[in-house]
Amino acid sequence: MSAAELADAVNDAIGEFTGKKGTTSERTVFRWLSGENQWPQERQRRALEIVTGLPILALGFVPRGKSKPDPALPEDPDVHRRRFFGATAGTVAAAAIPISPASARPSRVGTHDVIRLRDRVERLVAQDAQRGGHGLERAALDGAAEALGLQRKSTTQRVRQRLFALASDFTATAAWSLIDAGQLEGAGRHLDRALTLAGLAQDSEMAMQVWNLRAMLARQRHEYAEAVAAAQAAHATAIARRSPLHTSLAHARTAVGLAHSGDTRAALSFLGRAEEALSKADLTQPRSTWIAFYGPAELHSLTAIVRDVVGQPAEAEAASHRALAALPESYRRNRAHTTARLALAQLHQGDVEQACDTSGAVFTIMEGAPLPGRMRQLLGDFQRDLIAQAPSAHIAHEWTDRYRTEWSRS
Structure with missing residues (x-):
């Protein structure tokens, strides 16, 4: 609060x-x-x-x-x-207010409703960190619908704007669910809606969340010029202009887009800007739920992507190790994703056996939860590169046979 x-x-x-x-x-x-x-x-x-x-x-x-x-x-x-x-x-005090049954709540819409809905957003984010965003779309859209329904009944402009912001947050979460699942068709529509709601809320932080996801979506679609433009739009938001943490994330997203576009020099320059901005951020301060994931660990992870894409796999491997060392235990999905990236960096250095062992850890980390579509695609990239780089076809077939069961079970 x-x-x-x-x-x-x-x-x-x-x-x-x-x-x-x-x-x-x-x-x-x-x-x-x-x-x-x-x-x-x-x-x-x-x-x-x-x-x-x-x-x-x-x-x-x-x-x-x-x-x-x-x-x-x-x-x-x-x-x-x-x-x-x-x-x-910050935004993490929702649990301070006991959530009463619907019949016991006051009929008038107010801050207690805002806090209750925010708590739902936080639970979705926590679930995403554990098992991935796939499967959260319906719950997120239900939350957005409730926020908009309450908005029509609210009596103060401040509460109305907060409910619009929550509807934007829920809708962006629904979009992320599809992005993480690799189901990209509907994600863009959700992001368009989320950006409209952020505008109605006059909330620059929600707008930045949408642009950040838009950059990720464009990269998944291999539309790298759009990914760079979306990241720069995120940097142009009011929250990014005043918050080094948000500035750092926008620069890091720009670096990823530029790396995929083939502009190595600019990509590394934006990585440097992201590091400099993050060094100025006070990481002890409370922050909005959607950006809780971002910090040194995530920047190391994004650095690993950039370094690997621009042809610096040794630096990518080092960045992946730093990311894994800094990741909180609760971020299981991120740990699995970074581990897959580490395996790719090792493979691109010709260390085939080590890369195969590392990639196997992904299934161990995610045991008990289905692999998100985005992670499946990353492991598919690993398999293709393994087939291309392995000294014999036997190694690639052995890896595929070994993990076919885990992959299909996921």
Whole structure:
């Protein structure tokens, strides 16, 4: 939650138990955050307890007249306040609000609906990190439909815009599901819709998400000029102009498109820009769910792609190893994809046996989950290059026979 969202949630809660919406402002929230106001008004205290599900003292607030925290609290209240408000600065605090059954929810649309839907987006993203985006399209489109349905009932412009942004996020997630599954036909339509919704939301971050996916889709279609143009459109968004993290991702996508276009010098130049921008980003700050995947590990992974495509497989192998070392354990699909890329880099150096062993790890990593279509295509590239480079046809046939069962089971 941002400060504005917390203020809205508090005001909505006040409205529920008083019949009149509260007037808490962003400035008030920042005063709580800084400790300037250590004891909110009674209505605000009650609303904060409703919103967070925690006692007011557990949030770090101190009653007037007290010079130190309640001895029952195990930690300094400032620690609690920093922890709580640190969560509100990003988009990961949805779990702080208990999700009630539909029948128990207030009939009026408000911030509580925004948070509930955002939690659904986060669950889809977590599922994608574990097993890939394939199979998420229907759930994502259902979320978009609900957000748009609520948008028609909402009473404030701010909530309307947030619901449009969520609809864009859900629709972009549906597009990603098709891209990851290798089903590219419908992805473009979803992205067109997601970009329209981002415009209605006046949300540059959602627009950048769409352009980022558009660059990926164009690369999958081998439309490399469009991939570069989409990445540059991502860089032109307002969020990329003010956020080094977003700037870095846009530059990295541009580098991938340029590498596939055959412009080695420009591709490596944009890689350097991506690295420089990422070095300026504060990776400890909360961020939107859709870009949570991006950081040093993902940049190393994209570097491996660029280096391999421009004919530098040794550098690609080194970048893949760095990516695997930095990847969080929860990113199973990304780990499998980077492992497949590592195998390709080894193969392109003529290390056939090592490449075959490495590629086999992909099936181990993804055991229990189907291989996404995009990963299948990458393994297909490996098989074709193996047939072309193997010193004997026997090695390629042995690899195919060994993994045919896993491939078909996936």
